[in-house]
Amino acid sequence: MKNFFIILLALAFLFISCDKDKKDTPDNQDTSQDQIQNNDDNQDEYDPHAQYDDDTNIPKNAQFDWIEINAYCSEAGINISSSELNNDDPYQFGPYGVHNLFDNDLTKCWAEGVAGSGIGEYFIFGIEEGITKLRIANGYHKSKQLYENNNRVKRFKATIYVGIENYFKMTELYCFYNCVKYENEFTINLADEMKIHEIMLPIDWDDLIAFREEVIEDYMGDYSDPDRGELTVWFLLKLEIDDIYKGKKHDDTCVSDVWVEY
Numbered sequence: 095m096k097n098f099f100i101i102l103l104a105l106a107f108l109f110i111s112c113d114k115d116k117k118d119t120p121d122n123q124d125t126s127q128d129q130i131q132n133n134d135d136n137q138d139e140y141d142p143h144a145q146y147d148d149d150t151n152i153p154k155n156a157q158f159d160w161i162e163i164n165a166y167c168s169e170a171g172i173n174i175s176s177s178e179l180n181n182d183d184p185y186q187f188g189p190y191g192v193h194n195l196f197d198n199d200l201t202k203c204w205a206e207g208v209a210g211s212g213i214g215e216y217f218i219f220g221i222e223e224g225i226t227k228l229r230i231a232n233g234y235h236k237s238k239q240l241y242e243n244n245n246r247v248k249r250f251k252a253t254i255y256v257g258i259e260n261y262f263k264m265t266e267l268y269c270f271y272n273c274v275k276y277e278n279e280f281t282i283n284l285a286d287e288m289k290i291h292e293i294m295l296p297i298d299w300d301d302l303i304a305f306r307e308e309v310i311e312d313y314m315g316d317y318s319d320p321d322r323g324e325l326t327v328w329f330l331l332k333l334e335i336d337d338i339y340k341g342k343k344h345d346d347t348c349v350s351d352v353w354v355e356y
């Protein structure tokens with residue numbers, strides 16, 4: 095009988111020990127960790143990145159029509175053209191590249207590179223806030239003969255974009271800008287004279303700067319994301335060939351230089 099009680103006590107002790115062990119099993123601990131993990135997952139759903147389109151970095155609920163413009167960007171400025179004569183290589187400048195517009199050298203010009211007279215072809219360049227005037231050496235200024243033999247621009251269609259640099263897509267050669275078009279477009283008429291034309295720009299800068307703020311607000315979305323960094327915002331001016339003076343020999347439209355002034 096005494097032995098029976100000892101065995102009973104021993105069994106009771108074992109039972110209590112097992113029950114105690116069970117409360118501390120790794121399985122139970124894992125469950126609580128899972129719950130912590132799940133809470134983390136829920137926080138991920140509020141990641142600000144989720145509100146942007148992965149490819150463009152533009153908020154999915156943006157109000158404006160955003161387009162992307164890619165352009166060469168260097169200390170010399172931002173510029174790009176829709177085409178250039180005698181160069182199909184997008185990785186280097188050809189003899190009539192857009193860089194010739196900004197080199198202060200009248201013997202080198204940009205020439206569009208499509209079949210026909212180039213109406214609809216364009217170049218785009220960055221402009222500083224507050225500029226009032228353009229100076230344009232229209233046509234090929236290397237000689238009077240080259241001026242006459244090639245097309246000159248008769249009319250440009252001018253469009254301004256507010257462009258926000260997209261660092262995430264930057265390459266060695268190109269910068270990428272998320273852009274919104276400013277609604278006030280204008281035309282630039284040029285006489286057929288081999289000279290430097292001075293063009294006063296009909297830009298209402300107060301209005302354009304207010305528009306820039308609206309564009310930035312749209313880009314930032316509902317709340318700001320510090321990971322997107324400080325914004326670099328540009329005004330981009332697009333000059334599109336809308337009409338031309340016909341050259342005697344070649345159907346290529348040329349512009350030798352463009353300067354901006356305050």
Ligand SMILES: [Ca+2]
Nearest residue numbers: 194199202350
């Ligand atoms: Ca030039």
